[in-house]
Amino acid sequence: MVPLAAYVVVSAVLFATGLIGVLIRRNFIIVLMAIGIMLNAANINLVAFSHYLDSMAGQVVALFVIAIAAGEAAVGLAIIIVVFRAKIATNVDEINALRW
Amino acid sequence: MAFELLVLAVPALPLLAVILNGLFGNRYSHRVAYWLGCGSVGVSFLFALGIFAEMLATGATREVVAYPWIFGGTLTVNLGFLIDPLTCVMLLVVTGVGFLIHVYSIGYMHGEEGFTRFFTYMNLFMVSMLLLVMGNNYLVLFIGWEGVGLCSYLLIGYYYDRVSAAKAATKAFVVNRIGDAGFLLGIFLVFVNFQTLDYTTVFARAGQLSTGMATTIALCLLVGAIGKSAQIPLYTWLPDAMEGPTPVSALIHAATMVTAGVYMVVRNHVLYDMAPLALSTVAWIGGGTALFAASIGLVQNDIKRVLAYSTVSQLGYMFLACGVGAYAAAIFHLMTHAFFKALLFLSAGSVIHALAGEQDIRHMGGLRAKLPLTHLSFLTGTLAIAGIFPLAGFWSKDEIMAHAFVHGHYALYGLAALGAFLTAFYMFRLTYLTFYGESRVEPHAAGHLHESPWIMMGPLIALATLSVIGGFPGVPPEAGWFHRFLNPVVGTTGPAEAHEGSTGLLPTLMGIATAIALSGWALAHYLYKIRPAAAHELADRTPRMYRTLLNKYYVDEFYDAGVVEPLKRLGAVWDWFDQRVIDGVVRAVGRLTETSAAFSTLFETYIIYGSINIIGYSNHLAARVLRRLQTGMVHHYAAIIVAGLFLLVHLLWVWWTGSSSVGLAAR
Numbered sequence: 001m002v003p004l005a006a007y008v009v010v011s012a013v014l015f016a017t018g019l020i021g022v023l024i025r026r027n028f029i030i031v032l033m034a035i036g037i038m039l040n041a042a043n044i045n046l047v048a049f050s051h052y053l054d055s056m057a058g059q060v061v062a063l064f065v066i067a068i069a070a071g072e073a074a075v076g077l078a079i080i081i082v083v084f085r086a087k088i089a090t091n092v093d094e095i096n097a098l099r100w
Numbered sequence: 101m102a103f104e105l106l107v108l109a110v111p112a113l114p115l116l117a118v119i120l121n122g123l124f125g126n127r128y129s130h131r132v133a134y135w136l137g138c139g140s141v142g143v144s145f146l147f148a149l150g151i152f153a154e155m156l157a158t159g160a161t162r163e164v165v166a167y168p169w170i171f172g173g174t175l176t177v178n179l180g181f182l183i184d185p186l187t188c189v190m191l192l193v194v195t196g197v198g199f200l201i202h203v204y205s206i207g208y209m210h211g212e213e214g215f216t217r218f219f220t221y222m223n224l225f226m227v228s229m230l231l232l233v234m235g236n237n238y239l240v241l242f243i244g245w246e247g248v249g250l251c252s253y254l255l256i257g258y259y260y261d262r263v264s265a266a267k268a269a270t271k272a273f274v275v276n277r278i279g280d281a282g283f284l285l286g287i288f289l290v291f292v293n294f295q296t297l298d299y300t301t302v303f304a305r306a307g308q309l310s311t312g313m314a315t316t317i318a319l320c321l322l323v324g325a326i327g328k329s330a331q332i333p334l335y336t337w338l339p340d341a342m343e344g345p346t347p348v349s350a351l352i353h354a355a356t357m358v359t360a361g362v363y364m365v366v367r368n369h370v371l372y373d374m375a376p377l378a379l380s381t382v383a384w385i386g387g388g389t390a391l392f393a394a395s396i397g398l399v400q401n402d403i404k405r406v407l408a409y410s411t412v413s414q415l416g417y418m419f420l421a422c423g424v425g426a427y428a429a430a431i432f433h434l435m436t437h438a439f440f441k442a443l444l445f446l447s448a449g450s451v452i453h454a455l456a457g458e459q460d461i462r463h464m465g466g467l468r469a470k471l472p473l474t475h476l477s478f479l480t481g482t483l484a485i486a487g488i489f490p491l492a493g494f495w496s497k498d499e500i501m502a503h504a505f506v507h508g509h510y511a512l513y514g515l516a517a518l519g520a521f522l523t524a525f526y527m528f529r530l531t532y533l534t535f536y537g538e539s540r541v542e543p544h545a546a547g548h549l550h551e552s553p554w555i556m557m558g559p560l561i562a563l564a565t566l567s568v569i570g571g572f573p574g575v576p577p578e579a580g581w582f583h584r585f586l587n588p589v590v591g592t593t594g595p596a597e598a599h600e601g602s603t604g605l606l607p608t609l610m611g612i613a614t615a616i617a618l619s620g621w622a623l624a625h626y627l628y629k630i631r632p633a634a635a636h637e638l639a640d641r642t643p644r645m646y647r648t649l650l651n652k653y654y655v656d657e658f659y660d661a662g663v664v665e666p667l668k669r670l671g672a673v674w675d676w677f678d679q680r681v682i683d684g685v686v687r688a689v690g691r692l693t694e695t696s697a698a699f700s701t702l703f704e705t706y707i708i709y710g711s712i713n714i715i716g717y718s719n720h721l722a723a724r725v726l727r728r729l730q731t732g733m734v735h736h737y738a739a740i741i742v743a744g745l746f747l748l749v750h751l752l753w754v755w756w757t758g759s760s761s762v763g764l765a766a767r
Contacts, residue, residue: 022738096732 007048014041026091028080032073039069103154107164107181110147110191111230113140114223121223125216137219138202141226145195152188161185161588163236163300170239174295182236182299186589189431190233190363193438197355198226200559204446205347207556208453212345218258222351225251229356233363237297238287241364245283245328248357249276255348256341268340275337279327286320289313303370311374318371318378321364322385329361329415331389336656338412342404346449349404354411354445355438362418362434366427369590373425383423383504387515390416392653394522398529399639399649402459403448406530410485411441413519417500420516426503427590428583432574433500436492439570440484443563447478450552450560451534455545461530466539470549475535477560482531484567486524487617494613495571502577502609517616524620532628577606 014037021034043062050058089095117140121133165180181187202222209218228247235241249272257269287297293313294302306314325331330338341353352358365372365382372379390413397409414437421430452459454471468475484491487498497520505513541549551557573582627635639646648654 019742023735023742092734095734 004048004052007044011041011044011048014038014044017041026093028076028083028090028092031092032076032080035076036069036073039065039072103151103162104164106147106150106154107183107234108166110144110151110195111227111234113144113147114226114230116140118220118223118227121216121220125220130215133216133219134202134206137223138199138206140223141195141199141202144226144230145192145199148188148191148195151183152192155183155185155188159588165236175291175297177237177239177297179240180236180298181234181240183234184589185586186363186366186431187234189435189586191230193435194226194229194233194356197438197442197563198229198351200562201347201351201355201442201446204350204449204556204559205345207553208347208449209345214258218255218345221251221254221258222348225255225352225357229360232360236299238290238299238302239297241367242283242287245324245360245364246280248352248360249273249280249328252276252341252352252357255352256344258344258348262343265343268337268343272337272341275334276327279324279334281323282320282327283324286317286324289317289320293317299367306370306374309371309374314371315375315378318368318375319381321368321371322378322382325361325364325419326385327361328364329358329419330412331361331385331416331419332392333655335389335393335412336659339405339408339652342402342408346404346445346452349408350442350445350449353408354441358411358415359418359434359438362415362422362430365419365422366431366590369422369427372422379423379425381423382419383509383512386416386419386421386423387512387519388416389413390420390519391515391522392416394519394526396649396652397526398522399646401462403451403461403464403530403534404445404459406461406526407441407444407448410444410523410527411437413523414441414485416519417497417516420504420512421500424500424504424507424509424512426500426578428586429496429499429503429574429578431586431590432582433496436484436496436567436570436574439563440481440491440493440567443477443560443567444481444485446556446560446563447474447481450474450556451478453552453556454549455541456548458542458545461533463540463542463545464534465537465541466535467541467549468535471535471551473551473557473560477564478535479531480564480567482527484570486527486621487520487613488621489610489614490571492567492570494617495574495577498610498613499574499577501613502606505609506605517612520613521616521620524617525624528621528624529628532624536629537632 018034018036018038018041021037022031025031025034043065046058046062046065050056050062083089083095087095117136121136125133161182161184163180163182165178167179168176169179170177202219205218205222209215212218225248228244228251230244231240232244232248235244253269253273256272257266259265260269290302291297293309294305296302309317327334338353338358342349344353372382393409393412393416397406397413400406400409414433418430418433418437421427421433451464451467451471451474454467454474455464458464480491484493487494497516501513501516501520504516539546572580573585574580627638651657
C-alpha cells in the first residue's frame with residue numbers, strides 16, 4: 001500500500017517542474033506543456049486524496065480538470081498558431097506589446 | 101340680421117380689397133387691382149344706400165356691435181357701429197364721393213408706378229374713414245382718426261422719391277400728432293368722467309358734467325379737430341399735402357378726411373352745447389380761418405394750392421357753423437363742399453393730366469377751347485363754391501352766414517361775408533387764369549394737350565351734377581328735408597326758431613350773399629379778363645401786402661423759427677447729453693465689468709487651473725513610475741502571480757495555524 005505522502009510528494013515535484021517550466025522556458029509549446037504538467041499534478045493530488053478519504057468527489061473534479069485541460073490546450077494552441085502566423089514568433093518573450 | 105350684415109359689410113369690403121391688393125397685388129394685373137379697389141367701394145356705396153333706405157323707412161337709430169373688443173375693470177369697448185342720420189349722411193358722402201374718385205383714379209393714375217399700392221392705400225383710407233364715421237364710441241372713432249392720418253401720410257408721400265413729398269408727408273403727420281395729443285386727452289377725460297366711451301351713454305349722462313369740465317373736454321377734442329381739419333393754427337400741413345396725387349387731394353384733403361374734425365364736433369355737440377366758451381372758440385377759429393386762408397388763396401399760383409387754401413377756408417365755414425350752433429348747416433356744407441371741392445380738384449387733376457404735370461397757373465390760360473368738358477366742370481365747381489344761386493354752395497354757405505346773423509353773431513357774419521367775397525374772387529381768378537385769356541402753356545406741354553379719357557370725365561360729370569343739385573335737400577334754409585332728417589341727432593335748433601326771424605330777413609340775407617359772390621366774380625372778371633395788366637399793377641402798388649400774402653403770412657417760417665428749430669436744437673442738446681453722459685455711464689460700467697473680468701481671468705488661470713493641474717501632474721509622475729511594472733512579458737506576470745500565490749498560501753497558513761511558516765520551515 002503506497003502511502004498518501006508518496007502521492008503528495010510526486011504531485012509536488014510535478015507541480016514544481018511545471019511551474020519552473022512555465023517561468024523559465026520561452027517556447028510557447030513547452031510553456032503550454034508545462035501548464036499541462038501543473039494541471040496533472042493537481043489531478044494526482046485530487047485522486048490521491050479521493051482514495052484516501054474514500055470519496056468519489058475528488059475523482060469527479062479530476063475528470064473536470066482533464067476536460068478543461070483539453071479545452072485549454074485547444075485554445076492555447078489556436079492562439080499560438082495565430083501568433084505564429086501574424087508575427088512569426090515562437091517564443092513567449094517576443095510578444096510584449098501588452099503594456100503601456 | 102340682414103341689417104347688421106349690411107352695416108358690417110360697408111367697412112369690411114374695402115378692408116378685403118386692402119388685404120388682397122396689399123398682399124397679392126403684385127401677382128396680378130392693374131386691371132384686377134382697380135376692379136377690386138373700385139368695386140369694393142362701389143358695393144360699399146350700394147350698401148350705404150341700403151342703410152340709408154332703411155333709415156328713411158324706420159327712422160330708428162341703431163347700434164351694431166361687431167364684437168366686444170376690450171373689456172376689463174370698468175372699461176368695456178366694443179367694436180361697434182352707430183347708425184343714425186348723421187352717420188348715414190357721412191356714409192353716403194364718404195362712399196359716394198370716394199367711389200367717384202376711385203373711378204377717376206383709374207384714369208389719372210394709369211401707368212403710374214405703384215398703381216396697386218395707390219389703390220391699397222386709397223381703400224385703407226376708405227376703411228379708416230368708415231370706421232371714423234360709423235364708430236359708436238370714441239375709441240373706434242380714434243382708430244379711424246389715426247387710420248386716416250396714416251393713409252394721408254402714405255398718400256402724400258406717394259411719390260416718396262421726391263424730397264418735397266416726403267417732407268410734406270412728415271409735416272402732415274407731425275402736425276396731426278399735435279392735434280391728436282389733445283384729442284386723446286379729451287377721450288381720457290371723457291372716460292374719467294363717464295367710465296365709458298360709448299356715445300349714447302356719454303351723451304345721455306352729459307348733463308352731470310360741470311361747465312368747466314365740459315369746456316375742458318370740448319376744448320381738448322377741439323384741438324384734435326383743429327389738427328385734422330386744418331384750422332388755425334395747425335392748418336399749415338394741408339397746402340403742403342398737395343404733393344400727393346390729385347385724386348388723393350380730392351378725396352382725403354378736400355372731400356372727406358379733413359371734414360372729420362367737423363363731424364367730430366357735430367357728433368359731440370351735446371358736450372359743446374354745454375360749454376359756451378368752447379363753442380365760441382370753435383366759431384372764432386372757424387371764422388378766422390375762413391378769412392385768413394381765403395386771403396392767402398388770393399395770390400397763390402399753384403392751382404392745387406389755391407384749392408387747398410380754399411379747402412381750409414371752407415372748413416373754417418363749417419367750424420363757424422358749429423360754433424354758432426348750426427350743426428345741421430355744418431354737415432350740409434360738409435356735404436356740398438365734398439361735392440364741389442372734389443369736382444374742383446378732379447377738374448384741376450384733369451388739367452394737370454392734360455398739361456403733363458404742370459400745376460402753375462402762370463403757365464396755363466386759354467384752356468377752354470382745348471378742354472371744353474373740363475372747363476365746364478371746373479366752372480360749375482367755381483360757381484358752386486362761390487355761392488352763386490342756386491348751386492349747392494349757395495344754399496349751404498348762405499345758411500351758415502344767415503344763421504350767424506340771425507343769432508346775433510354780427511362780427512362772425514362780417515368775417516364770413518368778407519371770406520365769401522374773397523372766395524368768389526380767388527375762385528374766379530383761378531378759372532380765368534386757367535381757362536381764359538391767352539395761352540401761356542409751355543410749348544412742350546402744348547402739343548400734349550388733350551381732353552381726359554371718359555373714365556375721368558364720368559366722375560366729373562357726376563360730381564358736377566351733384567354740385568348743381570346738391571343744395572336742394574337743404575331748401576328752404578334751416579327747415580329743409582336735410583335738416584328734418586338730421587334733426588334727431590342735432591335737433592337743438594328747431595326749424596320754428598329759424599322761421600321767427602325769417603319773415604323778411606332771410607331773403608334779404610340771401611340777396612346780400614348773392615351780391616357778395618357776384619361782386620367777387622365781377623372784380624375777378626375785371627382784373628383777369630377785361631384788364632389783365634391791372635392785377636400786376638395792384639400787386640406792384642401794394643408790394644408788402646402782396647409779398648406777405650404770397651408767402652402765406654410767413655406762418656411756415658414763423659413755425660420753423662419758433663417751434664421746429666428750437667426743437668431741433670433741444671434735440672441736439674439731448675443728443676449731446678445722450679452721447680456724453682448716458683453713454684459715458686454705460687461705457688464706464690462696461691469698462692468696470694471688463695476690468696473685473698480680467699482679474700477673474702487671471703485668478704482662474706493661475707489659481708484654479710493651477711491647483712487642478714497639480715493633481716494632474718502628480719498623477720502623471722506616479723504613472724511614470726508605476727507603468728514600469730507593466731513589462732508586457734508574460735513571464736513576469738506569471739512570476740508575479742506565483743509570488744502572490746506563495747504569499748497567499750503563507751498568509752493562509754499563518755491565519756489557520758497561528759504560527760509563522762518561517763517558523764515551520766525552521767522546525
